[in-house]
Amino acid sequence: MKGYYKLLYLLWGLFIAVAFFINVSEHQENIEEIALSKGRTLFNQILVTRQWNSKNGGVYIPISDSIQPNPYLDVPEKNIVSSDNIHYTLINPAYMTRLISEIANRQNEEKFHITSLKPLNPNNKADIWEEIALKSFENGELEAFIKADSGVESIYRYMAPLKVENSCMRCHSKQGYRIGDIRGGISISFNTKQFDLIAFKHVREEIIFYLIFGLLGFILLLVIDRLMVKNIRELNSKQKQLEQEIEERKLTEYKLYETVEELEASSLQLFKQNAFLDKVINSFSYPFFVINADDYKIELMNIEAQKIFDNSSHKLCYNIINKLDKPCSKGNVECPIEKLRNGADVVSFEKTIKVNNEIKYFEVKSFPVLDDNNKLKTIIEFYFDITKRKEQEIKIKEHIEELNTKSNALQEANLMLRKSEIQLKELNQTKDKFFSIIAHDLKNPFNAIMNSSYLLLKHGKGYDEEKLFKFIKLINTSSNQAYNLLENLLHWSRKQTGRLVKSPEILEISKLIEEEISNLNNLLENKQISLKTLYSENNTAYCDANMIKTVIRNLLTNAIKYSHRNSEIVISILDTNDNVTVSIKDNGIGMTDEVIQNLFKIESEESLPGTENERGTGLGLILCKEFVEENRGELTIVSEPEKGSTFSFTIPTSKFLIE
Structure with missing residues (x-):
């Protein structure tokens, strides 16, 4: 921290020095601009005087010791005598300028010098600087200005050109000038003392100001240094308390959010959802049960279950499944409910059932559904027909016994059996995970x-x-959540079992997007997200409409879910x-590569x-990838934590590109 403030002191001192030199430099430029303005003003005064003299044909002044006839003026009536015998001589503009310059020189103020590259009067010959300026005027320059040292004092020199006018031709036509030509210029010189004095005063004032200002800055930095050390110590002592309060507030906000989520829905949508749920469950090709863990009552069973088990007035699981009059745990039959109640994540066992006088083998898997207190509320039970697998295992065993004397064939059979078992275990693991997702994520809605x-x-x-509307809104939102989840599950189930039919055609993708936006408007409005x-x-692209709509719906739902409120x-x-590339970009929480x-x-x-x-299951993105690839496209992701994500997928524009 001390090193940091040493750097601040150094930077402050550097700032004061730079500011001082910049200010002084700008003031010096202003002074030179004022000097230039003075030179222009003096030149214009002389020029106006010359124009008046020229337009009036010159001025006659009595001849005296100080004013003698101009020997270089060759015009008629240069000298005249008045009726009272006073001798007058004609004063032309050039002669008048020289006379005014002599007066100024004697007063030691401004000095004027009329000059030309072709002077009539040798005294008007240009010095080196004036000659350079005159040549620059012929090249288009409008004026010349420098600060010079005369050897005695420092002076400013200004010079501007004189152009030939009609009234000038009386005296200068013999030199070959034409109207508009540059025939010379007037050089003005004046002392820099008054300007140097102003600059000195300003520098002195600036030194005093910046010394005071810099000192105050150093004092302020010292005070801030002392206060910051004290504040940092206090902040460090309070940081842990503040972090704890933030964590408690986040927990409170999370609980409030869950409460609000549970209060949104629609009663009409509930009946529609139940019908859809029945459709999904009945689409399963294996028996499916939902059993109440408290009273053993079967709350839901699909058609496949009804075909195998007696669907009589008895609705208790041990009545229907095991034909018992009391719970399995009180008899000799193992009860999966009790195992799940004791903390098991999943219970799996095999069961033999007689169906239409034929013995069937089933693998039973039971999954728990817990309430908010982490207490077992219901279980979901699936019966997978493994009769073919059992029959295959029996045949393999018989075949192994027949080939017991042939070691090579026995090793090959063992290898096939091991490969089959590995594939079966992988399939079971995938199913376990899949149905665990169903059991967990169907609970909340x-x-x-x-x-x-x-x-x-x-x-x-x-x-x-108002309260009724809140309950209806809660039911509606929860129904939509469950509907979307079950629709994804239905698509995934059909895809895995090969029952999903693809019907590609030429479609306008923007219309599919607009349709899905309309369906998700309520989610956008809830989080006040602009689209x-x-x-x-x-x-247009060649694809299956239902698959691509599912992809768009899932990607847009994900973007809404991970976007901040009031974002875009x-x-x-x-x-x-x-190809047509569709991209959905959000400014949400983003993701790491992992x-x-x-x-x-x-x-x-x-x-x-x-x-x-x-909450979500991740199944939607898996479905998106499979559907995009099913339509010969590719799904890509670009994301960065806290900067958002962009999901893009491509679709061929023509049927011929697929073939």
């Missing part, structure tokens, strides 16, 4: 929907219109002949929360 609808059913009649679009004139998102379309590398891995951790703690 469904909790908000169920809690809000419960409060509306129980107390809705007593609520005022800017930059479309190239030609933005820019969507642009660039036509590069072979985060970008893990974005498209299904096994990676949960995605980062948004700027207002919005």
